[in-house]
Amino acid sequence: MQILKKYILYIAIILLITSVYKDLSLGTNQIEHYRSDVILTDKNINNYTIIRLKAESGDTLLSIVESINESKTSLSPEKILTDFMELNPTSDPYHIKVGEWYYFPIYE
Template identity: 35%
Template structure:
């Protein structure tokens, strides 16, 4: 009886390992992203987020540029930084260079 119980336990653990390696118990991030991409039509950032191309001058920061263009900051600073990074391929605002042109988000 003990041998049968030990054999069934070993088979159960073997099945668990097999199932986890082939199917997995948690969804992979890549699979979830592919499934979500199928649900929604592909949109470009230009369609989703309006922007202006602005050349950086000495003393400019992302926030001063946005405030100069908008008059006052209408959204959270974190949102401005995240939108800037989306528009500029992940570039951090502190890495902006004088004389370079960047896409700055416009908020209405």
């Protein structure tokens, strides 16, 4: 019985070390880091790609769009608002609901 306990302990330690190694050695994509449930689409409209994200607590339209478009420093809030309303015609851009799915533009 002691041998079985030792084997189980060794296996658990090996799995733990392997898990920690993979966590530390693999990088994370910024968009995947922001949301784990991101779905990219093939649609290209008005010079942007569409991404579908689930809103979380504390999210605003501008905070989400700015975080997924980190390389774009000069995004016009009016353009973001217009594009969001085109992609989500039944949604109120001023009241993003937690847990709802929305389409957001990734500008090229």
